[in-house]
Amino acid sequence: MCGIAGIFHTEGLKPVDPARVTAMCDALAHRGPDGEGVWTAPGVGLGHRRLAIIDLAGSPQPMASSDGAAMLVFNGEIYNFRELRRELAAQGARFRTDGDSEVILAAWQRWGVDCLPRLNGMFAFALYDLRARTLLLARDRLGVKPLFTATLSDGAVIFGSELKALLAHPGLRREIDPLAVEDYLTWGYVPDHAAILKGVEKLPAGHYRLLRHDAAPPASVQWWDVSFAERERGSEADLGVHLLHRLREGVTSRMEADVPLCAFLSGGVDSSTVVALMAEASTAPVKTCSIGFDVAALDETSYAEKVARRFHTEHHARTVGADDYALVDRLAGMFDEPFADASALPTFRVCELARQHVTVALSGDGADEAFAGYRRQVFHHREEQVRGLLPAALRQPLFGGLGALYPRMDFAPRPLRAKATLLSLARSGEEGYARALAVTSEEQRAALYSSDFLRLRGDYRAEQPFIALMRNAPARSGLDRAQYADLKFYLPGDILTKVDRTSMAVSLEAREPLLDHRLIEFGARLPERMRVRGATGKYLMKQAMRRSLPDDVLFRPKMGFVTPIAQWLRGPLAAEARAVADGAVLARTGWFDAAALRTIAESHIAGVADHSRLLWQLVMLDRSLAKLL
Structure with missing residues (x-):
């Protein structure tokens, strides 16, 4: 690297x-x-x-x-x-x-x-x-x-x-x-x-x-593109064998190095799959590195330790806490452009931990995009089925009206948080998926921007190129289009940027075996029922790995690498949330309505709403602009 x-x-x-x-x-x-x-x-x-x-x-x-x-x-x-x-x-x-x-x-x-x-x-x-x-x-x-x-x-x-x-x-x-x-x-x-x-x-x-x-x-x-327009034929068993072969190819090809290597291990399906296949191919114990959090509800270290014990790895772990917020300026320097995926912080810490022991680390990135592992993809698949039953002329007034009336319930149990789904169903599949992926909606941004910035922005909306990408995708279905957009837009823009900058900041090479293009192309050809089955995403991959991984790793609810930034900004970092409205660089730009920012910070701190992602965005924008200008 x-x-x-x-x-x-x-x-x-x-x-x-x-x-x-x-x-x-x-x-x-x-x-x-x-x-x-x-x-x-x-x-x-x-x-x-x-x-x-x-x-x-x-x-x-x-x-x-x-x-x-x-x-x-x-x-x-x-x-x-x-x-x-x-x-x-x-x-x-x-x-x-x-x-x-x-x-x-x-x-x-x-x-x-x-x-x-x-x-x-x-x-x-x-x-x-x-x-x-x-x-x-x-x-x-x-x-x-x-x-x-x-x-x-x-x-x-x-x-x-x-x-x-x-x-x-x-x-x-x-x-x-x-x-x-x-x-x-x-x-x-x-x-x-x-x-x-x-x-x-x-x-x-x-x-x-x-x-x-x-x-x-x-x-x-x-010179390359991935197509979702074709479908593999064969039984579930045959396709599972083919998939396992491709997974092995991806992992073993990325184990070649003249320096020590390890694997990032979160305890989720993807990183556990990489570790299992590394252990299968290695004569020596695999090295693994994990990061936990000081908020128990978001800490997955027990699952990582379970997988490490199962494969007898040389395991290393550390915990990230609110004190690690001190890294915010260093993170801004790593990325140059503003970057608000809060999991960059623990990703940097796990890279830092890995670099103490090795020069190369294998990650589990890519399988969610290739095999429909994101919750939003599963939801989108269901929403597309509803869209197929009702014409747009009926859907738009029905679901749009219900969505407008339904209260926003950020802290309610998931089945009760229906506002986003209703608003999504009122739109086309592409518009709905863009809304699901966005941190802030068009309406929320309009309320944040100053009149001067609205003039600068003009007619452009960030969703436009994303929607065009989905509509022009080489695909058969709404699920295909969503996965295509994730592979072409979200993966390079967010996930791979995060891993590249945080690993390179400590001179660590990160490799993504689940992004072997042969595996990605095979995944794009899988029938939908082999990707999503009921409420389960990555269906065939999970079935293929049952011989190696326990069900409580494969089928537990997906957590992702979630940083407890919401809790931190409501507790030890509340002062940082309040400072967003008066951030030195942001205030000088004149791009935002300061009163609106103060309202957002106070409602988050009070627990009325969860604005953590937006607040973190504004913090990182302020720190990045300070380094660029």
Whole structure:
């Protein structure tokens, strides 16, 4: 795992100052403490920070191809590099190292951009071809590894693994994009189609850009997508065997490393599955790391310990408490853009714990998106069945009217919290699912914004690109469309961003075996009844793992990595909640109605409503803006 950065001139072969590339790489030192390098040529500069995982001494970067005609900086891992190496060697390629970086260079020289579908891994890389004078920027299928770009006023394209690399370049303007603020207030993160600063872009997952010195920067090209339009055939038993094979492939391929590795273990289905399959494939005890909370109702450590005992792992654990709120400024620095998934805090702590023992950690991320494991997906599946029974002309006035009258009951038992469901049923499936995923609704945001910000936002609404993504999905059903949107929007924007930044902050490589693209593609083809059965999501995966995991792990209610921020903001951190309305940076922007923010804070502290996610969003926005501006 590494950090990359660079500069490419699209208006001729202007010289690149190596010191400027070095400064961009220095901003990424946490991503690669084991080595650094910069290479420049007329019109281009590439920089690299290395975290050594495979071929520890033999693969420094930037790396030249065997004939010196191409240069590479690469962040990630190619899990099938040995098979590709053998194939390329049989066709005449020569190799000087034992790592995966040189395989990318040889693959490019053999197949051009068609090399990308042959790579099984997580990656973001920049490859300069000295003969063609082109720069290839590429990102892996699902967006595990990030890549930020910006085009400067002089025609230079700058890029880096994190926004902070671009911020190190003096030519980057620091102007906040108000539409990205709208995105952030809606989702709790800035999705991949946007960036907090005007002029900055993120290369989308499964896309590449091929830059030339004599042409304007082109649009990105999609080289991979996942389709939910086809269906696997076979019995439940046969499909379960196939699924288990794919799960094993994903786990074992990500266990290869020349350094120690462990697994994150929450005690839920996904992380427990990874640990079970690691234990099956390993001759030595698996190392596991867990995080608990000081709020008993949200603490899953007993389940993690049960799984650890079952597989005789070398288990390490620690507890996160309200005192860990002191990390808020450090978190803002890790993410650069505002990021309000509160589970980033315990994720950072478990990464910190893992780094004390290993250099690589396997996580359980991805199965919920691939196999319909989120509660909202199961609800959406049921709602789509209702939508199929009633025409929109009847649904909209019926459920819309009931939803408007039904009280908001945040603290009531779940069956009584019907307001959101009623309002969702009054809308299309895409609109309803966007509402289910959003932290704040369009109505809530309108009440928060000042009149000046409403003018800046104009007609744009954050839900629009999400709804369009669902409607244009290669899918058969509403459940398909919801999962597609989660894989393409929520996964890279929230989950993978969280894991990448928190792990890299402590120079830990995180790998996601359940995001092996072969497994994802298989999951997308499963019949709906193999994904959702009654109220159970991830049905086939749970059935396939019953031979290895107990039912009280597989079938207990899903908790997720939930941080007790609501309790903290009502108790030891109440002062922080009250300070939101008068946050120094937020107050200067004039974007929000201060009286509305005070009302939200006081109603949360009093227990009248649960506004914890919104309050945490505002805290993180304030701290992030303080570092950006």
